[in-house]
Amino acid sequence: MITTHINSNLDDLSDRLSNMDKDAMIRDVALSVLPMIRKRVHVEGEASDGSQIGSYTKGYLVVRSGQFQNNRKKHGEGFVKAGGQKGQYTKGNKTGKKRAYYNRGTDRKVVLSLTRQMEDDLSVIPIDDGYGIGYNNPDNFKKAIWNETRYKKSIWNLSEEELKTVDRVVNDHLSKALNG
Secondary structure, eight states, X not given: OHHHHHHHHHHHHHHHHHTXXXXXXXXXXXXXXXXXXXXXXXXXXXXXXXXXXXXXOHHHHHHHHTOOGXXXXXXXXXXXXXXXXXXXXXXXXXXXXXXXXXXXXXXXXXXXOSSSHHHHHEEEEEETTEEEEEESSHHHHHHHHHHHHHHTSOXXXXXXXXXXXXXXXXXXXXXXXXXX
């Protein structure tokens, strides 16, 4: 009698779990961690282990922040002593042409975002056995892999906090399936 009751309960639990929408659960997991990864990598500049991804070089930081050498030599209404306008090339074959201006700040912490193309392309992508987080643009995928190699850090694995979110979402789905 007890065995029959236990087997009946186990069969009921098994039926509930087998009827659970696993596709929806995996999609919810991906949608829950996507903004966390985007913020960690593209805003906070953290690798998967919580360490800083890297530091920008002085030369790159000039381009990133828009603080070109001739910007510091203001003369009159936005002009520079060299005769060009603020934000223009003053040497070489680009003399007089406007420089790219990204206005992304002077923090040396690498955040893998200059034009925001990569971070805007980071998406939940359907794959054969569920969903993944990645890039629709193959060039952004190549940049992502290149940056891991360049900085010798795991950037795209889930962090501890992201793994906890995965567990929470999975447990929520299991709880709903088991408790009706």
